[in-house]
Amino acid sequence: MYSDFNWAIGGEAGDGINSTGKIFAQALSRAGRHVFTSKDFASRIRGGYTAYKIRTAVEPVESIVDRLDLLIALTPRTIDENLDDLHEGSVIVYDGERTTMQNVEIPDEMLGLDVPLKRLAEEAGGAIMRNVVALGAACEAAAFPIDNLDSALQKRFGDKGSAIVENNQTAARAGQDYVRDSYADREFGYDLECTDADYVLLNGDEAIGMGAIAGGCRFYAGYPITPATDVMEYLTGRIERWGGHVVQAEDELSAINIALGAARAGARAMTATSGPGIDLMTETFGLVATSETPLVICNVMRSGPSTGMPTKQEQGDLNAMLYGGHGEVPRFVLAPTTVAECFHRTVEAFNLAEKYQIPVYLTADLSLAVTEQTYDPDEFDMDAVEIARGRVVDEESVAEWQADDGKFKPHAVTEDGVSPRTIPGTSGGAHMTTGLEHDEFGRRTEDGGMRVEQVDKRARKVDTAREREAFEPREFGDPAADDLVLTWGSSEGAMREALELLDERGVSVRFLSVPYVYPRPDLTEAVAAADRVVVAECNATGQFADLVEYDTLTRVERINKYDGVRFAADELADAVAAALDDDTTTTEVHA
Amino acid sequence: MSSDVRFTDFKSDAQPTWCPGCGDFGTMNGMMKALASTGNHPDDTFIVAGIGCSGKIGTYMHSYALHGVHGRALPVGTGVKLANPDLEVMVAGGDGDGYSIGAGHFVHAVRRNVDMSYIVMDNRIYGLTKGQASPTSREDFETATTPEGPKQPPVNPMALALAAGGTFIAQSFSSDAQRHAEIVQEAIEHDGFGFVNVFSPCVTFNDVDTYEYFRDSLVDVEESDHDPTDRDDAKEAIFETGAEYQGVIYREDEAVSYTEQHGVDANMADIPDGAPDGATDLVREFY
Ligand SMILES: Cc1ncc(C[n+]2csc(CCOP(=O)(O)OP(=O)(O)O)c2C)c(N)n1
Ligand code: SF4
Ligand SMILES: [Mg+2]
Numbered sequence: 001m002y003s004d005f006n007w008a009i010g011g012e013a014g015d016g017i018n019s020t021g022k023i024f025a026q027a028l029s030r031a032g033r034h035v036f037t038s039k040d041f042a043s044r045i046r047g048g049y050t051a052y053k054i055r056t057a058v059e060p061v062e063s064i065v066d067r068l069d070l071l072i073a074l075t076p077r078t079i080d081e082n083l084d085d086l087h088e089g090s091v092i093v094y095d096g097e098r099t100t101m102q103n104v105e106i107p108d109e110m111l112g113l114d115v116p117l118k119r120l121a122e123e124a125g126g127a128i129m130r131n132v133v134a135l136g137a138a139c140e141a142a143a144f145p146i147d148n149l150d151s152a153l154q155k156r157f158g159d160k161g162s163a164i165v166e167n168n169q170t171a172a173r174a175g176q177d178y179v180r181d182s183y184a185d186r187e188f189g190y191d192l193e194c195t196d197a198d199y200v201l202l203n204g205d206e207a208i209g210m211g212a213i214a215g216g217c218r219f220y221a222g223y224p225i226t227p228a229t230d231v232m233e234y235l236t237g238r239i240e241r242w243g244g245h246v247v248q249a250e251d252e253l254s255a256i257n258i259a260l261g262a263a264r265a266g267a268r269a270m271t272a273t274s275g276p277g278i279d280l281m282t283e284t285f286g287l288v289a290t291s292e293t294p295l296v297i298c299n300v301m302r303s304g305p306s307t308g309m310p311t312k313q314e315q316g317d318l319n320a321m322l323y324g325g326h327g328e329v330p331r332f333v334l335a336p337t338t339v340a341e342c343f344h345r346t347v348e349a350f351n352l353a354e355k356y357q358i359p360v361y362l363t364a365d366l367s368l369a370v371t372e373q374t375y376d377p378d379e380f381d382m383d384a385v386e387i388a389r390g391r392v393v394d395e396e397s398v399a400e401w402q403a404d405d406g407k408f409k410p411h412a413v414t415e416d417g418v419s420p421r422t423i424p425g426t427s428g429g430a431h432m433t434t435g436l437e438h439d440e441f442g443r444r445t446e447d448g449g450m451r452v453e454q455v456d457k458r459a460r461k462v463d464t465a466r467e468r469e470a471f472e473p474r475e476f477g478d479p480a481a482d483d484l485v486l487t488w489g490s491s492e493g494a495m496r497e498a499l500e501l502l503d504e505r506g507v508s509v510r511f512l513s514v515p516y517v518y519p520r521p522d523l524t525e526a527v528a529a530a531d532r533v534v535v536a537e538c539n540a541t542g543q544f545a546d547l548v549e550y551d552t553l554t555r556v557e558r559i560n561k562y563d564g565v566r567f568a569a570d571e572l573a574d575a576v577a578a579a580l581d582d583d584t585t586t587t588e589v590h591a
Numbered sequence: 592m593s594s595d596v597r598f599t600d601f602k603s604d605a606q607p608t609w610c611p612g613c614g615d616f617g618t619m620n621g622m623m624k625a626l627a628s629t630g631n632h633p634d635d636t637f638i639v640a641g642i643g644c645s646g647k648i649g650t651y652m653h654s655y656a657l658h659g660v661h662g663r664a665l666p667v668g669t670g671v672k673l674a675n676p677d678l679e680v681m682v683a684g685g686d687g688d689g690y691s692i693g694a695g696h697f698v699h700a701v702r703r704n705v706d707m708s709y710i711v712m713d714n715r716i717y718g719l720t721k722g723q724a725s726p727t728s729r730e731d732f733e734t735a736t737t738p739e740g741p742k743q744p745p746v747n748p749m750a751l752a753l754a755a756g757g758t759f760i761a762q763s764f765s766s767d768a769q770r771h772a773e774i775v776q777e778a779i780e781h782d783g784f785g786f787v788n789v790f791s792p793c794v795t796f797n798d799v800d801t802y803e804y805f806r807d808s809l810v811d812v813e814e815s816d817h818d819p820t821d822r823d824d825a826k827e828a829i830f831e832t833g834a835e836y837q838g839v840i841y842r843e844d845e846a847v848s849y850t851e852q853h854g855v856d857a858n859m860a861d862i863p864d865g866a867p868d869g870a871t872d873l874v875r876e877f878y
Contacts, residue, residue, distance in 0.1 A: 261670025
């Protein structure tokens with residue numbers, strides 16, 4: 001008996017898979033259980049298949065695993081797609097009256113629950129509720145109290161009126177009763193215990209959106225693209241409550257320039273996109289950086305290059321963010337490592353952008369974006385949010401930064417590299433700035449001396465940030481272990497769970513999860529102290545591993561996964577064990 | 592806003608490097624006059640300039656300003672205005688900047704109808720890159736890259752703007768100082784996107800669209816019975832007569848600007864030093 005329970009609903013795109021899955025995740029969260037969800041677009045056969053998967057436990061869950069305990073299969077393919085993960089005793093709920101499901105074969109060692117989903121839904125008020133009937137059936141099979149589902153249905157359909165809510169609750173009971181009556185002699189062996197805890201359930205894009213509002217962002221411009229669109233959709237309808245606004249631009253060339261304009265006007269502004277949009281935004285990136293405009297550019301990575309695999313996971317844009325654009329200019333790159341981190345690092349991104357007047361890449365990826373995860377609401381403590389706007393000068397202090405003739409110096413060469421900033425409307429602060437190399441006043445220059453001063457000044461901002469900020473890795477595992485594992489961004493959760501699995505095998509490692517790619521923590525000591533260093537990341541070439549080798553002048557072992565699916569904890573544990581076991585330096589993982 | 596602003600307050604101390612006689616001088620003077628006469632102050636004005644000879648205007652004027660990337664000035668102006676609607680926003684650039692590399696943004700800026708003005712300094716040539724055909728160059732205009740002319744019809748900026756739903760569409764001539772300043776002033780005062788295509792001759796690389804040519808051929812719509820609020824009159828002027836017009840070709844007085852349409856009225860630069868009041872409601876939504 002496992003302490004976690006793995007549930008999924010799968011069917012064709014258009015079957016309402018996501019919204020049904022979300023309702024069940026909400027019900028589990030309301031029951032005080034932890035939830036970690038994933039969306040499966042990962043067809044091994046052909047397009048169209050989609051599934052929503054939930055891993056739930058009383059303890060926090062932070063990764064997917066390759067095991068499925070209960071599957072609601074709306075199509076025969078759903079079963080085929082999941083055969084590897086289903087096991088002896090797995091429950092499969094299906095509607096044997098559905099034409100396509102009539103001849104479906106349930107593997108012998110599994111328990112098929114043939115429930116007339118459509119018929120029961122019609123009796124309850126409409127065929128559209130067929131998935132909800134299945135949820136009721138799932139509650140029965142998993143011994144999960146159905147009142148939690150009632151509560152989730154209320155949340156989902158409450159704004160449509162009480163009749164709709166009640167119909168859905170009736171439909172759920174029909175499913176529950178059917179299983180209870182027709183499979184009375186069956187022992188399923190599951191028991192989803194409830195707790196008194198109150199959790200919130202959200203995904204990475206939502207956490208980024210919420211972090212943006214908390215962190216003072218009032219302006220967003222973007223162009224829709226998977227998997228970043230949810231950030232825009234989250235902000236739309238919410239940011240206005242605080243006087244903010246969201247613009248849907250005509251393309252990403254425009255989106256970043258609109259956001260840049262808002263930032264020059266003094267707003268905390270953001271845009272979000274994914275790889276193809278990053279390519280377009282790279283045109284204006286240098287202008288943002290050299291005009292020293294505070295801007296947060298969120299890159300929710302997906303598989304590339306070009307249109308790549310748009311609904312698949314990858315961490316392939318690290319180099320594009322670090323080095324993208326012609327010329328040389330500093331930028332920051334932050335990579336939140338969990339859904340909650342998406343919130344915290346977003347708040348920080350806005351502070352860093354303004355304190356150092358620099359563009360900040362805030363990079364999540366598909367797996368963070370689509371994962372709904374439960375947290376204690378205190379994790380998102382709004383009272384703890386602090387906003388630091390850096391060297392903004394007002395009408396009183398502007399004189400300190402003017403030349404004798406009263407002209408303001410937006411690019412004053414300072415010891416810490418940070419120049420004064422006036423918000424338009426501040427009298428005495430009018431100035432221009434430009435993508436051309438400029439002097440302290442923002443006027444074009446080709447003077448070699450001033451060029452060098454400005455380049456050095458911009459670079460000094462990074463040194464200053466290194467001194468003033470804590471760009472620390474997150475530490476897990478055994479700090480005294482001989483071997484070190486490093487990840488960046490979203491792989492933290494899988495690796496944390498992998499630590500436990502490795503522990504069971506007697507393998508103990510130190511694990512550092514890095515949320516700051518640039519400026520990044522100094523890993524020299526940790527690497528020097530380790531016998532072997534393993535870097536795991538979702539790309540083919542090991543872009544982060546390259547950085548670690550560059551920084552520490554030490555060869556590392558690499559685990560690279562680029563099949564479009566994030567790491568699962570058990571798979572990652574195997575890969576780490578294998579990397580530590582032999583002397584190959586690259587392990588490719590394919591699920 | 593203070594009323595004692597003189598147009599020279601909008602002038603920076605940088606010495607223009609435009610060729611002597613360049614049309615951009617007159618275009619800029621008219622812009623400064625119009626800004627001053629509409630009661631604006633450099634500290635409350637934001638100018639966005641494109642890239643080109645024309646784009647240097649950001650350097651020669653005094654205000655808050657950004658000289659950005661080739662073709663993207665309109666989006667920048669859009670962001671400035673929406674983040675702080677109290678600012679006067681003026682965007683200026685060349686015909687290449689606006690109708691070639693930035694053509695996509697032009698169409699959408701017109702549609703969006705954000706309350707700002709857009710001044711295109713149209714010399715029907717690429718000046719800064721030393722004389723290649725621009726989208727408004729004549730079909731038979733010979734340049735180094737088009738030895739026999741572009742052999743494509745020029746873009747008609749007035750037609751483009753009208754088709755995109757423009758609410759203020761005008762044309763002026765940089766050397767007709769008085770009319771040019773008046774027309775730009777009207778564009779500023781228009782409650783929406785005020786678009787003025789300004790004939791600003793390039794004396795160095797364009798020997799056909801010259802001062803003389805415009806002086807001889809320009810027809811001022813004010814001197815006819817043209818009604819700028821009548822869409823049919825506008826269509827006729829743009830499509831039927833084939834003349835070069837100056838004046839306000841089309842104006843929609845009832846137009847509702849983007850900021851009004853979307854209720855954008857806050858100065859978004861003003862934020863508290865912590866999460867805003869009520870932010871915890873956002874967390875509660877996720878229960
Ligand atoms: C992306 C990019 N491509 C090309 C250029 C080179 N370039 C600078 S200005 C310009 C054209 C300018 O023509 P126009 O907009 O009509 O301005 P003018 O100089 O005539 O005022 C070009 C092609 C550039 N700066 N950026
Ligand atoms: S090249 Fe033409 S447009 Fe450029 S400054 Fe000289 S005259 Fe003016
Ligand atoms: Mg031109």
